[in-house]
Amino acid sequence: MTGNQLNVTRLKYSDPDFDLKLDRLLAWESVSDGAVNNVVTEILQNVKKRGDEAVVDYSNRFDRLDVSSISELELGKEKLQQALDLISEDERNALDTAVQRVRDYHRHQKQDSWQYTEPDGTLLGQQVTPMDRVGIYVPGGKASYPSSVLMNAIPAKVAGVSEIVMVVPTPDAELNPLVLAAAALSGVDRVFCIGGAQAIAALAYGTETIPSVDKIVGPGNIYVATAKRAVFGLVGIDMIAGPSEILVVCDGKTNPDWVAMDLFSQAEHDEDAQPILISTDADFIDQVQFSIDKLLPTMEREPIIRESLVNRAALILVDSLDEAIELTNRIAPEHLELSIENPEQVLPRIRHAGAIFMGRYTAEALGDYCAGPNHVLPTSGTARFSSPLGVYDFQKRSSLIQFSPKGASEMGKVASVLARGESLTAHARSAEYRIIKEG
Structure with a gap:
């Protein structure tokens, strides 16, 4: 050497x-800092209790802002369009190409409802529906990634999500026009200039102004990752990256x-x-x-x-x-x-x-x-059981079951035996009521 x-x-x-x-x-511990956990827990509880007021306080403190209300931290769609109009022609063309390719790829992932009918008339199937509202976290300031906006928002839109709420921190009031332009092209509905654990708390619990969401996706620092892990169960998350x-x-x-x-x-x-x-x-x-x-x-x-x-x-x-x-x-x-x-x-x-x-x-x-494929991917060996972010992450599946009288009678006999084997008598009798008596 x-x-x-x-x-x-x-x-x-x-x-x-x-x-x-x-x-x-290869060893890596993603979210394991006790001090970080304590800070995040306090932030989550404070935002849950105080709502907009807590979000404003934390934004002023951590991002060195000077705002008095949450309305000052929301960007209207006209701001997004303005950013789109101001970027260079090369940047606009590159974003347009990326948006089209990402959208085209993810359209292939969209799953549709299906069903089939058995010979006795029983219908079984699956109904696929989009989530109502999702939140996307986008890193802000100098470390800004317009590509993160595309990769998180476009699959949600393709899935049919009704409303996308984007949160992006703006330390020292620094806004990245490419990030806002990407939001405009990706179909983001609302944008709040907030970040950190307080943004995750606002998306999970909702505040007077910021609506609660069904799922939170997007990368962030250890405070964001810790907060996402903490609110999982109340809302869905993509992964702990x-x-x-x-x-x-x-x-x-x-x-x-x-x-x-x-x-x-x-x-x-x-x-x-x-x-x-x-x-x-x-x-x-x-x-x-x-x-x-x-x-x-x-x-x-x-x-x-x-x-x-x-x-x-x-x-x-x-x-x-x-x-x-x-x-x-x-x-x-x-x-x-x-x-x-x-x-x-x-x-x-x-x-x-x-x-x-x-x-x-x-x-x-x-x-x-x-x-075209998504760049939000499983890390730290989790590709053994996880997949890239995709349209399927913003769709839910409901089972469809409609028994015909004959099907209910035949399957009622099966359910009765199994239910009584588990000592669940009400289950058994509920099924037995539908059994057609012979003669």
Whole structure:
């Protein structure tokens, strides 16, 4: 190692202590700070009790504002349209393209009601309906993400949600016009310039001005994540997201500069982000290390990327593509790049990943903005049991059951036996009343 080489962790799958080292590298506790929990609990209780007044107080305190009423924190649709009119032509065209692609993709996810009729006339089925109102949390200030607006609001609109309430903090009264423009194009109905745990509390409990919602989605800091976890059950939430992750599986034939920059693309999110490369080619890993050292000084967020690479990144050498796939399923990454020849051949063997980017030209960054699929993805190994945010997250399913007289009689006999086996006599007799007496 040269003196200028960044100390990125290197692991070898065949090493006897590989499992232990990998487990330590992957370990992450998303929301576990006792002090944060205490602060969030106090905020939630205060907003629940005092409503608008508490939200205003917290906004003035945490976002350094000077407002006297909640009405000063709400933006009308004319403000959103004004922001849309003021952005540059290039920005407008980029937003329009992204909106169209995200909407087109999510239309394929929309589920419809269905039913069928059995021979005796019994009808069974499922009725699919949208939620009435959802809240989306969008980070604000300098760390503003118009793409978050698109990815959270558009699936809700496609699902048929009647009202979308967006909350976005505006520290020092700083408004990001791209975020507001994205809200205008995505069909957001109401916007409040509030953030933190107080925004989550307002959406969950409702205040005199801010309506309560059925579900809260969108990324935020540890206070937001802790608040979302606390109100889950009263309202739905999308997920408790950990730091961003990317796993690149490469056969050594992709430009190493491309791979290094793909790792950077997630590392620049924050110091806890986790970029991992798995390759069968030891020389290629050396080339990527060289590219990292060469390109890192050119990055605007170099200190953040550096810390992510030193503390949470890994360059992993495996003996075969089979080992790479086995490791991939174990890690269950948020973003997976299959930077290999014929990625479609190994696709059926990938069981756990939030989003799969196939081929050398499919940079993960395209998925963040304009590919079409949602960029709200499961992190910290939760891709083992979770899915990307989608239209289905804003739809509910109700079972449909309508028995014919004959069907009710036949199934009543079955229900009677099972109910009496559970000593639930009222259940049994309720079913028995519908049994048609013979003769």
